[in-house]
Amino acid sequence: MELKLLNEQGQPSATLQASDALFGREYNEALIHQVVVAYMANARSGNRAQKGRDEVAHTTHKPWRQKGTGRARSGMSSSPIWRGGGRAFPNKPDENFSHKVNRKMYRAGVAAILSQLARDGRLSVVEGFAVEAPKTKLLAQKLKNLGLESVLVITDSFDENLYLSSRNLPNVLVLEVSETDPVSLVRFPNVLVTKGAVAKMEEIWQ
Numbered sequence: 001m002e003l004k005l006l007n008e009q010g011q012p013s014a015t016l017q018a019s020d021a022l023f024g025r026e027y028n029e030a031l032i033h034q035v036v037v038a039y040m041a042n043a044r045s046g047n048r049a050q051k052g053r054d055e056v057a058h059t060t061h062k063p064w065r066q067k068g069t070g071r072a073r074s075g076m077s078s079s080p081i082w083r084g085g086g087r088a089f090p091n092k093p094d095e096n097f098s099h100k101v102n103r104k105m106y107r108a109g110v111a112a113i114l115s116q117l118a119r120d121g122r123l124s125v126v127e128g129f130a131v132e133a134p135k136t137k138l139l140a141q142k143l144k145n146l147g148l149e150s151v152l153v154i155t156d157s158f159d160e161n162l163y164l165s166s167r168n169l170p171n172v173l174v175l176e177v178s179e180t181d182p183v184s185l186v187r188f189p190n191v192l193v194t195k196g197a198v199a200k201m202e203e204i205w206q
Contacts, residue, residue: 035109038099053086134164156196
């Protein structure tokens with residue numbers, strides 16, 4: 001699989017031979033959906049909680065006598081059918097939202113996403129990507145020269161200047177290869193990868 005290598009002006013300057021297993025895989029919508037949903041579900045903190053009828057602050061006094069009122073009988077106001085009563089099956093913080101995805105399936109899903117990005121022309125490869133100082137203006141200008149506005153930048157190693165420069169740009173995210181996830185890959189319309197990051201991707205996800 002050949003990927004176009006762009007220069008600083010965003011023009012193709014050469015080609016990079018990449019792995020067909022990672023960048024030439026067929027599109028598998030069901031697998032990608034499963035991987036993305038599993039990643040988002042596993043990121044949930046599970047901290048929502050509701051009160052049952054034994055936890056709401058209500059008296060246990062019987063609201064009215066059993067017979068003779070013409071109304072339905074009732075035992076206490078904490079009943080789930082009453083407004084302000086406890087929930088019948090309340091959500092608890094220990095609820096488990098995790099989805100299991102095999103490592104082979106996860107790698108195949110990421111490869112399918114990268115392959116589709118390459119086919120659609122949304123994946124760009126550059127020799128290197130860095131800024132001289134931690135300034136948002138420098139990074140914004142560099143991306144403008146490449147013709148990119150909303151973009152995920154994947155680097156082969158941590159660059160503090162690049163990371164600090166990107167924090168104030170709402171449509172730009174900088175990640176290392178090891179931090180890349182399927183949700184970020186499908187979220188951004190464009191993905192910019194350094195040449196060194198491509199080599200690391202082939203090591204990790206093949």
